[in-house]
Amino acid sequence: MSNLSELLPAGAGAKSATFVASGTLASGQTVALKSDGTVEAASANYTAFIGITDQAIANGASGKVVVQGGVNSKVTSLTIGSDYYVQSNGTLSTTATAVPAGRALSTTSMLLEG
Numbered sequence: 001m002s003n004l005s006e007l008l009p010a011g012a013g014a015k016s017a018t019f020v021a022s023g024t025l026a027s028g029q030t031v032a033l034k035s036d037g038t039v040e041a042a043s044a045n046y047t048a049f050i051g052i053t054d055q056a057i058a059n060g061a062s063g064k065v066v067v068q069g070g071v072n073s074k075v076t077s078l079t080i081g082s083d084y085y086v087q088s089n090g091t092l093s094t095t096a097t098a099v100p101a102g103r104a105l106s107t108t109s110m111l112l113e114g
Helices: none
Strands: 016-020 030-033 039-041 049-053 062-067 083-086 100-106 109-112
Touching: 049 109
Parallel strands: none
Antiparallel strands: 016 062, 030 039, 030 049, 049 062, 083 100, 100 109
């Protein structure tokens, strides 16, 4: 076994929801939920973190966001087994903050635990 994601049953980690983007969002970007139900880059309000985009989403368009309990495979440079947190600038880091994001299952996938 080369990474922890191999322990998940087939089809696991598919928890996602479709949201409308407020601003252009890159694939694998942390996002926050706005009061109007749209999502924006978590750097605008990282404490409202809801998940990580599963695809690039244009401003005003709908797209998938992997949410708590799901596995996002659009992230990079993770350390397997490490816990990650959303930083005030919207990036992910192993430096603890009040906003947990999840645990790295491989170098490119994270189980969102929020």
